[in-house]
Amino acid sequence: MALQIHNTFNAISIGDITQSEFANILKSYKNAQKVVITDENxxxxxxxxxxxxxxxxxxAEVIVLPNGEENKDIEICEQVWDTLLDYDIQRSDLIINLGGGVITDLGGFIASVYKRGIRFINIxxxxxxMVDASVGGKTxxxxxxxxNxxxxxxxxxxxxCDxxxxxxLPENEVLSGKAEMLKHGLIASAPLWKEMLKFKEKLPDKQLLHKAILxxxxxxxxxxxxKNERKKLNFGHTIGHALESRLLNKDNPATHGECVAWGMLVESYLSVKHNHLSESEFEMVKDLISSWYSPxxxxKDDFPALLQLMKQDKKNKGDLINFTLLKEIGNAEINKELKEDEIEKGLAYIFG
Incomplete structure (x- = not known):
């Protein structure tokens, strides 16, 4: 039986999709067109x-997009919008986004802009x-x-979420998702953080998924x-997004989760220096990240470019760079503004 999360905005099902409400939703669109947006894998x-x-x-019509973060751009959107027009898709029809974070981000954006908004479902x-990109309404x-x-x-x-x-999934993609689950524990639930320590070598079950998604x-x-509380979810992402953008055009670009994991480590160091995180808890984070994730x-040559990328972060005001930092494991605080030289010290400590 699937576990359910019902909030003000929508319903989230965690478990066997064949035992969920998905079939009933499809029946409600029996006379509508359905378009599945997915990728090659x-x-x-x-x-x-x-x-x-x-x-x-x-x-259902199926639109298959190329794999990879490098394809999450406006040109791909234009191609899909052209296809939707060719299929004569109307606002009463349904888009189903089937894939990883690139597809749910991209497909949600495509659906929300097309004809000023067409209903969509994320699978x-x-x-x-499951634990991050498809939940929360960011496209x-x-x-x-x-x-983004x-x-x-x-x-x-x-x-x-089935x-x-x-x-x-390959191991690196599993680890990518686990980084976001670790983040949820670090910012809001010390018990989840501790429970995650047992899951390095195996997939999380639906109960653990439920805790993280909740x-x-x-x-x-x-x-x-x-505006406020949701900024906690940005922990690890100010530096993580800069790392991801910097490495995007490499032969083997790092996954989003890998970059967030190392971003969380740098930002945990900054939390020690600027937000009261204890040295002992920082060492716990450091030991886990360095043992789970490859360097x-x-x-040092990358630091100027990374700082320049951070300046483009949507949360910034003026010359200061906005962070969410840890006060302790399970407790994050938002709107911590740091100078470039302070951030560079954190980068130097972690990356040498």
């Missing part, structure tokens, strides 16, 4: 399972998308080398438009 590994499980998908197939695309510079807040009608899709859902419900190819 998900089309190969996940789409056949859905297609054989739900008759209501037999007539995340990566751990990262967006990268622009001119910067992460174009986007809107738009909620899916429903989200269906752990069966995690079984085909933390984000509760925070989003308090502050949907990210990133970042050196």
């Amino acid at each position: 998900t089309h190969e590994y996940s789409w056949p399972y859905l297609l054989t499980s739900f008759e209501g998908l037999n007539t 995340p197939t990566s751990l990262l998308a 967006g695309v990268n622009f001119r080398g910067f992460k 510079q174009l986007g809107v807040f738009a909620l899916p009608q429903a989200v269906f 752990p069966i899709f995690l079984k085909t 933390i984000k859902s509760d925070i989003v419900e308090q502050d949907f438009n990210e 990133l190819p970042i050196s």
